[in-house]
Amino acid sequence: SAVISQKPSRDICQRGTSLTIQCQVDSQVTMMFWYRQQPGQSLTLIATANQGSEATYESGFVIDKFPISRPNLTFSTLTVSNMSPEDSSIYLCSVLGGGFRTDTQYFGPGTRLTVL
């Protein structure tokens, strides 16, 4: 079956810096998404990563804070910019299609971010 990987798996960063998280799938997928899961909390959709165009952000999330790229059908990046301790979360990508069922989402392993 298809595999979703994320890099880094975890990081500890200083406030004011930025971190770029990568999501790689070993097959072409229809859609890719980015979610945030704050410690002990539920998952919140940040944005849909659109291939070849700007991402579509959900309410409360903006491009300046969370720029997203999706240069092809197997790869996407999420940058967390100008970080503060409140950005400490697990960031997960999810995918639709490709080697997976085309009608539901499968999640990557997540990136655990701690901001000091």
Add this chain to the structure above:
Amino acid sequence: GENVEQHPSTLSVQEGDSAVIKCTYSDSASNYFPWYKQELGKRPQLIIDIRSNVGEKKDQRIAVTLNKTAKHFSLHITETQPEDSAVYFCAADLRGSNYKLTFGKGTLLTVNP
């Protein structure tokens, strides 16, 4: 926007008993309702899902029921086992998108041997 409420937040059962987790949603346009299981430190894993044209779906010890009129859906786990212990999340698709998901706050299920 879409709101999904999930109850209870914690649930403790004895091995072999049944567990039921309930969710309600607010957006009448929603028509896709997945359930995910998340073990500590792991990614959420889809365990079962249901669409609005179906009232019930079963997969071995797991079943989901949907009442679209009342806007609620439930997860039923029978003959629980210790390995069922995890956090369970329900979700509904945003604005009937079929893929953008709003999640409930999760239920921590503990199955005691």
